[in-house]
Every structure is written in structure tokens, then in C-alpha cells.
Amino acid sequence: MEFLAKSARPETLKTATLVIAVGEGRKLGETATAVDNACSGAISALLKRGDLAGKLGQTLLAHNLAGLKAERVLLVGSGKDAELSDRQLRKLIGAAHAVLKGLGGGDAVLALQDLAVKGRDAYGKTRLIVETLADGDYQFDRFKSQKAEPRALKKLTLSCDKADLADVERAARHAQAIAAGMAFTKDLGNLPPNLCHPSYLAEEARGLAKAHKNLKVEVLDEKKLKELGAGAFLAVAQGSEQPPRMIVLNYQGGKKTDKPFVLVGKGITFDTGGISIKPAAGMDEMKYDMCGAASVFGTLKAVLELQLPINLVCLLACAENMPSGRATRPGDIVTSMSGQTVEILNTDAEGRLVLCDTLTYAERFKPQAVIDIATLTGACIVALGGNTSGLMGNDDELIQQLLAAGQSADDRAWQLPLFDEYQEQLDSPFADIANIGGPKAGTITAGCFLSRFAKKYHWAHLDIAGTAWISGGKEKGATGRPVPLLTQYLLDRSQA
Template sequence: MNFDLKTLELTAAASEKCDLLVVLIPEGFKPGADALSALAALALKNGDLSAKAGKHLQLYQAPAVAARRLVLVGAGDGSARSVRQAVLAVGGAIKAPQTKRVVVCFAGAVKAGAVCAVVQAVAEASYVYTTTKSKVEARSLNRCVVGVPNAAEAREGFDSGVALVAGVEFAREWGNRPANHATPTLLANAAKTLAKLPRIQCKVLGPAEVARLKMGAFLAVARGSEEPLRFIELRYNGATKDQAPVVLVGKGITFDTGGISIKPAPEMDEMKFDMCGAASVLGVFRALGELQPAINVVGLIPACENMPDGRAVKPGDVVTSMSGQTIEILNTDAEGRLVLCDALTYATRFKPAAVVDIATLTGACVIALGGVRSGLFANNDALASALQTAGDVAQDLCWRMPLDDDYADGLKSNFADMGNVAGRAGGSITAAKFLQKFVGDMPWAHLDIAGTAWKGGAAKGSTGRPVGLLVQYLHDQSKAKAKAAAPRVAAKPAAKRAPRAKAV
């Protein structure tokens, strides 16, 4: 889909030829003398329209309006959150088969992040998955024009929104693909396509190379599958070589049966989403290829299936991780932490500024936070604060969870350095404590996205989260590093005062 940014007041918006015109009406709306203002003012006066975010009124072939369909929608306080809510509220009209061209116009001042929110919301509302369907009902919308009072001032937010859409939709595509269309090999091929973008490189390791690295935990998970594992390494080089990179580690279990500790049959099909952490890393790199920020980023994806074969690892088996620490595998369905722990050890070679792993790790996190916020765990307060702030700005929310050392007591083992699970209590926290054993002194954060990476039921599908959070975090870090590196302008010395005349 194509997006355009245009300077567009309401008077000009009424003349825009399109299938759908969406006008965002903020609280405190001050109407002008144009036709759209008159319609909105009259609807507000008579109580047929409210400026509350998401409340809307649809009209067909309204007088003096060129658009076939017109929707006046309340934008609340005009914040990014309210604007997003407003656009999604009219998502049905945006996704309608007859909607080929839509214009979304602001009827007031544009607040920070609002234009970016419009672009993302329109893309989300119109998204259609088609890859494995024989009768393709492709996205009908092919062009969206965003109208603002001043296009030049809104350009940065617009460009960020377009880049984010590219990243989120890349993540959604690979998250939504069935497991036989998203094997570790196919996932690695998808990563290789990203190397066509500026400043991005890709390297893929197979079973032999992973064995030479002594990634015993990762190898153990992959043993039960006929699909060969892949270890994907992506690099985005946007800054000087001496700048320490941010490392993103995405869990890439392309299908999770639970292994020998097999899962119950109901909803097991949703375990194709167990690689959404990996998909989010791919999505971030897709967005970086568009945005080109001045920062270095490394993406690591341990990709494999978790299957119950005769060669599969068994409960009670002890494996040796890349770090040299031994692990008693008490539950083969706690496999995500096993592939991640070796990837985290591998990450140390980059001497990173920070490491963030992203994983659909625990059902316990779904119980704790539902589908609203991702779980955030961190050993560094500054990193945790930066990620939480980025999530708030991007409307991709997370919530910091505790990491008290007492939670690790349940990981003790009589036969290895640690077990891979503790008891049921605090399951998302004990999983994070397991991962923490492999990060050493690196600033590290863990995002448990088990509740936010996909939706079930009638709306079943990948959400593309937390691509927005991660891209915003990297953008913020890039700006902070640029500011720190900028030469300080020395203060000019005060001008010498002329000597005072002596009294005579």
C-alpha cells in the first residue's frame, strides 16, 4: 500500500476525490466557513457526533464533498493514542472492498506522534493475510493520503510511520505463516532478503557450525525434528565501528509441540506463533532498512522446531550450554529458554551496549498481564526505563516485572547446575531468572510477549508486536548517542567593560 503526506486544510479536503474521507475531529473543535466544518459543527451541536475518541458518524455523498463516503470521527485530545483509537474505530470502512483510496484529514492541530499513529492504524485496519490462500482476497486499499495543516512539519513522523508499517507487516507475515511455510530454513531465507537493504548484512549457521560453537542447549531442542536448525545473525551498521551495538535476540521456535512433554491438542495450532520473537527481530531490521538511524544493531535468531521424535531430548536429560553451565531439562516444553540461553552467550562476543531478548516464553505472563502489555524484565534500571518509555511513545506497552534473586531458588537441581523450570508460582519470573544466568554483566532486558504477539479467536493472527517498541527504543538511543557525540560550543568570553571615567 502507498502512503502520501499532503498539506490539506478542510476546505481542500472536501474537494479530494476518494472512496473514503475520514475527518478527525478533536475536542474543542473550532469550525471554519467550509462545508466539512459546517457538517461537523451541526452534528456536534445536535448530539449526533461526539469528539470522544472513536465516536463517529458516517455520511454518503454529502453535499459539497467530493468523497463518495465521509466519516466524521472524534479524535479526543488529539494524542497519538486517541488518534489511533479513532482510526481503528472506522476500520470496517477502511477495509471495505470498495475502498481503494482513502484520505485521512486532521481538523485541528497535529500533536506529536499523531501522524505516525494514523499511518500505523490505517495499515493495521486494512491488513490481509493471503500467502497460503488459494482464493486471494488481497488488500483492497492501495493508497492512503494523510492530510495535515503543514506537511513539512509532519514529515518525520510520517516517514517513521511508513517504515514501521513495513517492519510490522514483515513480522506479521512471518508470524502468520503456517509452520510448514515458515521452517527454520525459510525463516533464514527471509533474513537473507533483508541483506538487500542498505547497511544490513546476514549470516546463517547450520547444525555443524552450531555444534562447533558448543551450543548444547540449542542443539538439544532441535534434535527431535527433521527440519535442520538455523542460527541467524543480522547486522545493521549505521554508526562507526567503535560504537557498541544493541543486540536483539529473538526466540525462533517455528513450531512447538512441547516435545516429549507434549502440549494438549486444543489450540496447539497457535504454536506456529512461537517464533514471533524472531519475527519481531526481522521486522525491526526491515524498519531499520527504511529509517537508516545512526546506530549499530545485531539481531540473533536461534530457529528450530520442538518435536517429539525418537531422538528428542527427554525429561531428566542433562545438557551443556555454550556457557559451559549444565542444565537438567525437567520439562521439554520449556524449550524457548534453552535456545535463548546459548544465543545470549553468543551475544557477549559483540561487547554490546545492551541486549534485549524477545520471546513468547511463558503462559504465566499471559495470566499476569493479558494481551495489553508485554512483560519486561531487566538487570539494568536505565535500560528498563528506556524500553518502558519507548513502549509508551510507540503505543506498544510493556510493564516491568521483578527479578528478585529469591525467585531463582526453584531452579536448583541435584544433577546439574540448574533445572530449566521451577514451580508454577511466578513462572514468567523464574523463566527470566533462568535467562539471567547467561548474561553476566551485560545490560540486559527480556520481553515476554506471550500475551501480546498474537490474538486468538475470530481475530486470530500475529500483531507484529513489539516491533514498534523496539524501533522507538533504537531511534531514541540513536538520538541520544548523536547528542552525546556532538561537539560542545564553547561559551564566548564576556566582553571587557570599558574603564569608567574618573570623577573630577
């Protein structure tokens, strides 16, 4: 869908559908009043009949109102609050989009400049509107014989005040790039694991590099990983027929002397749990265990579309965790790239094993900051549910930057502690560290494990086990998170 910004009186615009808001109690704002006056009070007359009360998300479609150039007017309820929350705005836009998708018109005008959203200016409000609309257009029917019918709506114009035009245009550009990144992340997450394996992700990386001159790719295979001493990474993959890959994507958008930001993504393309095998029920969803890597891909795609003036390195730790005669056993001890030895007490705690070696590899880039993203622990779902990502790290400034980015992008995270007391749960009588810390504080001890391999730079860890996908039923699928949070963090660093 194409998004445009336009400063013009909505009642004068020729369009298939004009969208305006109506407050609870049938209240019309300045923009809606101007539209009502242009059609000689036809909208007020409709409201007096009681067809629309203005409650949040209510809709009413009116056709052929004399005095307007719009073929239809879609009234959408904005509720009783003077200022909407982010969630309320998303509900309002979602309701309007649900109607627009079913109409025959090829374009629409959103005249919602009167809506006030708590803590958001024209830029912030537009970002949420466009991301919600673009994300709502997402479909994944690649493997269905019957494809979805093509939608008529192709262009959406955002009506705005002249003073806000530049901010609205910038917001629409940013939002479209983020939505494209989210769609890329969703596509990768939703692919079946028999197709989306480590080598497939490597080919996706090569494809991106071919399309962008300032992006270079290197793929480290088993031989190279062995040369590097990545014993923890290789231990995860040794039970699978699919070979592991560490994918290195290097984007140069800043000065050569600028230190890069590094994103590290967990890319377990299927996780059976290995010898510590998972229950069969719901195991199909373990194809989403690569959503950390997928979200790094999506963030990179957004950065490439915006050509942000930063240097960015993306490291994708890709492997498949399978049980076999060659698989790692509980009790095995492996040596990581850092030289630290790890006693593997549970082979289903494999994500931290591929990540620890990848975090060590990140040192060579002398980064400004390193952020790893992983569907790491079921404990994070217990703690925070499916709405908020878990956040830990070793640098308070970096943590605060990520929290602020999540708030700004409406893709929130919540900080969990990394107190030294939790580190003691990882003590092993036989190795430097155990790969699990017992049933208590599982998300935190996983973060503690990773922190042992991230001491040479500013580091943060995002546990997206609860936010990366929606489980079960017809709504099952990848969410594209935390692409908005990560892209906002990089936007904030680049001042683009």
C-alpha cells in the same frame, strides 16, 4: 498505502473523501468549522437532524456538499473528552478506516489536526494514526483460493498546520517503516509450520542481506553449533527432522567503532512441548512460538527502511521442538555454550535453552545492550494478559529506556522483579541449574534462568507470550508486536 503530509486548508483540497471530527454534543473544532462554513452550514444542518451525536467512533457519510472540492465528507465522532487517550484515538481512526475501505475513492484527506491526544504532540499523534491505518490494511490470504478484493484507497493525505509539517512528515515516514516491519513479522508468524521452519527463516535472512549492502548474514548449522559447544540449543532440536539454525544478521549503519545493539529472538518454529507434550487443543497456535525471532526480523526491516545510523546485530535462535526416539528426555543434563550444565526437568521449557546459548554467543559482539524477545511463558499471559509484555533485566537504565519506548510507541511493557530469592527455585541437585523453577512465578524464574547467561553486558528480556498473537476464532493471528517498542527504542538511541 501511500501517506503524504500537506499544509493547506482542508476545504480547498480536491479528494474523494475528506475526514473531519465531530465532538459529542455535535461540537465542531476549528478545522471542521472552516469546512462547514465553506459548504454554507451543510454539515451543521446534518448534525441538527440528529444523524450523528459525536460519540466516539460514530460515523456519517455526506455526499456532494456544495462549496467543497471533496466528493464526500466523512464525519467521525471524537467523543466528549477534550483530550483523547491513545486507545480512543485508535478507535476513532479504526472507525474511519472501516468506512474508507468500503468506498470507491482512491484517496482521502484526514483533517484531524484539531484533535488533542494526551501526552502527544503532532509527531506522536501522527505516528499512532498512520500505524493504525497501515496495520488495519494488513491481510494474509496467501493460502486462500479466493483472494481479497483489491481496495480502491491507495493514498491518504494528512492535513496539518504549517508549523507541524516537518514533524508530521517525519512521523509518517517512521510509522510506515514500523508498519512494514509489523507486516513482515505477521507474515512470518502466520505462515504454517510445514513451510516456516529454521531453514526457511535462514533463507529469509539471506534474502534481506541480498537487498541491502550494509547487512551481512551468517547462518550457523548443526556442525558449527556443536563446535561452539551449544549443547542446550542442540538438545531442543534433536527430536526433530528439521535442523536447527542460529541466524546472525549484522547491520552496519553507524561508525565502525560504535558498539552494536543486539536483539536476540526466540525462533521455535513449532513447539509440541517435546516429550513433555502439550495438550492437543490449540496446539496449532504453537507455530507462533517463533514470534520473538519474527519481531526481530520486523524491527530489522524497519531499521533498514529508515537506514538508522546505528550498528545492530540480530541473533535468531531457530529450532523445532518435537517428540521422537531421539528427543531430549526430562532428567537429561546438557552443557551450555557458557560451560554451565542444565538439568532439563521439562522439555516444554525449551525456549530458554536455545536462548541461553545465543545470549552467550552475543558476548563476542561487545554490545552496548542486549535485548532478547521470546514467547517464553504461559505464566506471563496469566500475569499480564494480552495487552502488556513482561520486562526484566539486569540494568535499570536499559529497563527505563524500554519502558519509555513502549509508552511512546503505545506498545507497553511492565517490569517484573528479578530478586535473588527467585534464583533459588532453579537449584538442581545434579547440575548447575534446572530449566524450570516450579509453578510459582514462572515468568520470573524463566528470566532468572536467562540472567545467568547475560552477566557480561547490559541485558533485558521481553516476554511476549501474551502480546505476540491473538488466539482462537476468526481474529486469530500474529500482532506484529513488539516491533513498535523495539523500533522506538532504536529510534531513541539514534536520534533519527
